[in-house]
Amino acid sequence: MKLKIVENQKELEDAFIVRKTVFVGEQNVPAEEEIDQHEEESTHFVLYQGESLIGAGRFRLVDGYGKVERICVLKEARKTGAGKKIMVGIEDFAFKQGIHKLKLNAQTQAIPFYAGLGYEIVSEEFLDAGIPHKTMMKYI
Template sequence: MNVKVVENEKELEDAFSVRRTVFIDEQNVPAEEEIDELEDEATHFVSYLEGSPIAAGRFRVVDGYGKVERICVLKEARKTGSGKAMMNEIEAYARKNGQHKLKLNAQTHAIPFYAGLGYEVVSEEFLDAGIPHKTMIKNI
């Protein structure tokens, strides 16, 4: 498994492909909400297994926090450590770029995953794209 910062258009399209499969096809998020106006200001990440993209995520700096967004893993690659590898790579990138506080909006079913990585819930439940979420933070 190889997680990397997106460096070219092919890698970006690979990341978007994973995001479309998970969020649009699987979770029914509207396409215009998934690929949004913030893509150009984000740093994108993609993970490959045997040359095929299996996971994606993006990172931005917002209000003094490193904001971890759009973390997703293809169904067939879940429970393989690919989500944790993606998060580790994003956290390493954040540290390298001077960020010490991270924030993310976790789908409620994924809260145990993020809690296992040291994130703490700091909000009440809210809906994003019709899906229940809670905000979580972590100091790194």
């Protein structure tokens, strides 16, 4: 598996393909909510297995902390370490930028995954795009 920081339009389109497949196609998130006003200010990541696109995520700076967002892996690549590969890559990127506090809004079904990576719940449950979430945080 190879994680890349998006450097061109094709890679950005690849990130959007994975996000739309997972969030819009599988989880019924409205398409107009999935691609949002934060795309241009974000650093995007794509994950490939050989030539095949399998995952994506994005990162942005918000009020001095790193916000990890839109982490997704195609169904056929889940349980292979792909999600962890994306998260570790984003954390390494943040650390190299001097950012040591990370936050994310985890779907409640994904909380065990993020907890296994050292994230701790810091909020009550809330709905985002009709899906239950909790905010989680980690210091790196």
